Amino acid sequence: MRYSAFSIFRNGLSGQKNWQRAWRAAEPKPTYDVIIVGGGGHGLSTAFYLAENHGIRNVAVLEKGYIGGGNVGRNTTVIRSNYLLDGNTQFYEFSVKLWEGLSQALNFNVMFSQRGQIVTAHSADQLDAFSHRANIMRLNGIDADILDRDEVRRLVPYLDFSDTARFPIHGAILQGRAGTARHDAVAWGYARAADGHGVDIIQNCEVTGFVRDGDRIVGVETSKGRIGAGKVGLAVAGHTSVLGRKAGLELPIESHVLQAFVTEPLKPLVDHVVAYGADHFYVSQSDKGGLVFGGNLDGYNSYAQRGNLGVVREVSEAAIALMPCISRVRLLRHWGGVMDMTPDASPIICPTPIDGLYLNGGWCYGGFKATPASGWCFAHTLATGTPHPLIAAYRLDRFRTGRTLDEAGVGPSAWLQ
Numbered sequence: 123m124r125y126s127a128f129s130i131f132r133n134g135l136s137g138q139k140n141w142q143r144a145w146r147a148a149e150p151k152p153t154y155d156v157i158i159v160g161g162g163g164h165g166l167s168t169a170f171y172l173a174e175n176h177g178i179r180n181v182a183v184l185e186k187g188y189i190g191g192g193n194v195g196r197n198t199t200v201i202r203s204n205y206l207l208d209g210n211t212q213f214y215e216f217s218v219k220l221w222e223g224l225s226q227a228l229n230f231n232v233m234f235s236q237r238g239q240i241v242t243a244h245s246a247d248q249l250d251a252f253s254h255r256a257n258i259m260r261l262n263g264i265d266a267d268i269l270d271r272d273e274v275r276r277l278v279p280y281l282d283f284s285d286t287a288r289f290p291i292h293g294a295i296l297q298g299r300a301g302t303a304r305h306d307a308v309a310w311g312y313a314r315a316a317d318g319h320g321v322d323i324i325q326n327c328e329v330t331g332f333v334r335d336g337d338r339i340v341g342v343e344t345s346k347g348r349i350g351a352g353k354v355g356l357a358v359a360g361h362t363s364v365l366g367r368k369a370g371l372e373l374p375i376e377s378h379v380l381q382a383f384v385t386e387p388l389k390p391l392v393d394h395v396v397a398y399g400a401d402h403f404y405v406s407q408s409d410k411g412g413l414v415f416g417g418n419l420d421g422y423n424s425y426a427q428r429g430n431l432g433v434v435r436e437v438s439e440a441a442i443a444l445m446p447c448i449s450r451v452r453l454l455r456h457w458g459g460v461m462d463m464t465p466d467a468s469p470i471i472c473p474t475p476i477d478g479l480y481l482n483g484g485w486c487y488g489g490f491k492a493t494p495a496s497g498w499c500f501a502h503t504l505a506t507g508t509p510h511p512l513i514a515a516y517r518l519d520r521f522r523t524g525r526t527l528d529e530a531g532v533g534p535s536a537w538l539q
């Protein structure tokens with residue numbers, strides 16, 4: 123059923139009783155052309171683009187829990203393409219362009235809101251570095267503006283512009299096309315659209331091992347039995363190294379918890395995404411009114427979807443230093459997600475050395491914004507057997523050859539231990 127004003131009207135007349143399920147409750151078939159392990163944003167978007175762009179519809183997405191239960195439903199939804207390095211810039215800008223048409227492409231409102239992202243600068247040198255970044259973004263056709271202190275004050279007057287500010291604001295970099303989206307709508311929208319193309323979305327189906335024929339992977343062992351596959355794609359985010367090891371791949375990935383926070387609802391206050399250039403804190407306001415914010419990783423390896431109170435304190439301190447009025451607001455909830463951190467903070471999307479096995483992981487804490495481009499490029503890689511040109515830099519062997527893609531600063535921090 124296509125969602126439209128007419129379908130809302132017609133279902134209104136029949137007491138809202140005739141809506142179809144957004145996707146079928148599929149049970150596994152004996153074999154598929156492609157199996158995607160992981161029903162997060164990346165797995166679902168890959169399945170959708172396999173069908174939509176390449177006509178490959180005999181596809182299953184196997185999810186050990188429920189759709190939207192992983193990081194795709196736990197993140198703070200910041201979408202941006204303010205990258206500096208070749209390899210990152212083109213990929214993330216392509217992703218923002220896909221976001222701009224995503225609700226129409228999926229026939230599902232993902233509530234993409236291009237409210238702009240402001241990153242504050244707290245010294246003349248930092249502002250200079252931001253100018254360098256903005257110039258490179260513009261040379262790559264990506265929108266960027268440098269704001270002086272007065273312009274920042276006009277846009278975000280609730281930040282600390284007093285003489286006693288812990289780190290005085292010198293200016294900021296603004297990407298006007300950056301923004302946020304509704305995270306679970308993204309999962310549901312891709313799931314529904316993939317299902318509409320015949321993809322089987324199988325929940326409560328944990329992949330526990332791999333089936334081999336000689337050196338080739340030809341299927342997976344699951345909690346619902348053995349399922350054959352022409353190709354297997356891993357898109358399991360924080361569990362990438364766990365599944366990789368089961369397949370015989372030792373990956374340069376560590377799993378860490380990242381927390382997010384939401385306050386009680388307020389009247390409209392924060393119109394942009396605002397990130398603190400002097401410490402780990404960023405904030406936006408949800409449509410329900412809560413201030414959604416986050417900071418740095420909990421600094422230990424974990425697979426728990428919750429964090430510790432020390433980070434709550436650190437993030438709150440940074441929040442109050444930038445935005446003193448937030449000290450009056452009550453914290454409503456906080457939660458955690460498991461991050462797959464690579465040594466250079468860039469992802470890995472490529473065929474693996476194991477025949478039949480393809481990898482999409484290492485998204486660190488920046489993978490939500492990549493969801494459309496990641497699925498698009500991973501689907502291309504699975505369909506053709508060769509990496510899409512936009513992900514050429516995200517090869518696994520870069521850690522052996524030394525061609526790493528370190529992008530700290532406005533991008534996620536590298537996480538070398």
Ligand SMILES: Cc1cc2nc3c(=O)[nH]c(=O)nc-3n(C[C@H](O)[C@H](O)[C@H](O)COP(=O)(O)OP(=O)(O)OC[C@H]3O[C@@H](n4cnc5c(N)ncnc54)[C@H](O)[C@@H]3O)c2cc1C
Nearest residue numbers: 160162163164186192193194197198200329459489490491
């Ligand atoms: C608190 C927080 C804030 C964040 N903020 C941002 C942000 O503002 N912007 C941004 O771009 N990114 C952000 N991220 C990162 C982003 O959420 C992730 O990089 C991205 O969602 C990961 O891809 P995914 O959606 O496919 O992951 P997930 O949704 O985690 O999907 C992976 C799925 O694999 C499943 N799985 C695991 N093992 C198995 C198995 N053995 N068998 C079957 N299924 C399995 C899991 O259950 C899970 O559903 C944030 C993350 C967190 C936790």
